[in-house]
Amino acid sequence: MNTTPAPRIAIIGAGPGGLTCARILQRHGITATVYDRDAGPDARNQGGTLDLHADNGQIALREAGLLEEFFQLARPEGQEMRQLDPAGTVLFHHVPEMGERFKPEIDRGQLRDLLLNSLQPGTVRWGHTLQAISGPDEGPRQLHFANGSTVEADLVVGADGAWSKVRRVISPAIPQYSGVSFLEAWFHDVEAQHPDIAELVGQGGAAAADGDRGLFAQRNSGDHIRVYLIQRAPADWITAGGLTPQNTDGIRAVLLERYRNWSPSMRRPISDNDGLYVDRPIFALPVPHSWEHSSTVTLLGDAAHLMPPLGVGVNLAMLDACELALALARHDTVDDAIHAYEKTMLPRSTEMAQLLDGAAEHLLSTQLPDFSAQGNH
Incomplete structure (x- = not known):
């Protein structure tokens, strides 16, 4: 990013997507602040386990400089899979090959800690529940938090999940x-x-x-x-x-x-x-989900493309985060970076959402x- 002064980047949500984006930005010398509603990193259980795929989630971790640390934590044996019938008869059984690392498992809490510990101290501001965003599309934007504080930003990244408050600024879509x-x-x-x-x-x-x-x-x-x-x-x-x-x-x-x-x-x-x-x-979210381009607001992960839980959600969120961070590092303006990012992300997420539309059944x-x-x- 060659602009002066440096843009003020606010990432809403300290999940894997928001933290990955902040980490890759920092590796490129770009400052970003992450705001999360939780009181602290241990405020709640982070959920179960997930598999990070070589063709998306692991790409993001490589750009974050954390891939080898991930492999030290991950469980390749977790790639074992059994399909049973209601009587308990095994119909299908996949046992991973020795050294197979296409999509090893890692607990969500372990992944979050890996990302959190890689960030510069003070990057994440806990106890910040976003209530509203104001300001013109060309910026700056004002973020209004439930604790009474207000923050000004040149770019707001909605990494705040299924019920994203950031999404409301640019899209009327509701899950x-x-x-x-x-x-x-x-x-x-x-x-x-x-x-x-x-x-x-x-x-x-x-x-x-x-x-x-x-x-x-x-x-x-x-x-x-x-x-x-x-x-x-x-x-x-x-x-x-x-x-x-x-x-x-x-x-x-x-x-x-x-x-x-x-x-x-x-x-x-x-x-x-x-x-x-x-x-x-x-x-x-409805399929397809897109929005009119904003020069100061964009989305990643479930905020952009909430889909049924079929093994892609976190992987796509981290790939989104990686591509947005790299776009910001490679373009002269925030607006150019958002254009470049959304040009790739929106078609990819639409294609995947169409594949998974109704797939919960x-x-x-x-x-x-x-x-x-x-x-x-």
């Missing part, structure tokens, strides 16, 4: 419910406490479906397994049934009835979980061609 809902269940100390489930899942993931219901189980680091129970149901099915998310026994009873035709071994990942279930209805199909594509929940 729509897919008709498919996930319910997340956690299992801890699995080798000792849940050996049958550990054996069922293996070192990677295991999936099953009967046409109306599905299950995807995935090993995390630290002897944990997360299971995602997949149903075609109203988004509010728990409260509509007179239950609350805290009513674990009540939800469990409903699930055991719905999965009653599955074998006892396949019902254990449904009913033997440690702690609460976590309700995760699946939303997606595929998670329930008995005809799944290759569940090894899953892994980004």
